[in-house]
Amino acid sequence: MSTIDELINRVREFATERKWRPAKLATEAGLHANTLRSMWDDGWSPNAATLRKLEEIMLPDNDQEDAA
Numbered sequence: 001m002s003t004i005d006e007l008i009n010r011v012r013e014f015a016t017e018r019k020w021r022p023a024k025l026a027t028e029a030g031l032h033a034n035t036l037r038s039m040w041d042d043g044w045s046p047n048a049a050t051l052r053k054l055e056e057i058m059l060p061d062n063d064q065e066d067a068a
Contacts, residue, residue, distance in 0.1 A: 029053040
């Protein structure tokens with residue numbers, strides 16, 4: 001599995017742990033709500049800028065337990 005695939009899996013796990021829908025995750029990352037609408041699809045292939053923003057909110061010092 002590539003590093004990109006691992007990061008995609010981490011993003012999905014992050015959302016699952018917080019019970020965040022794709023729109024909530026996108027909003028928290030500063031993305032448009034529709035950006036992650038297909039994040040659960042097997043063929044989801046986010047661009048580098050999207051992955052950078054998602055990775056940024058997953059950093060430990062950005063730990064947000066808001067499950068809204």
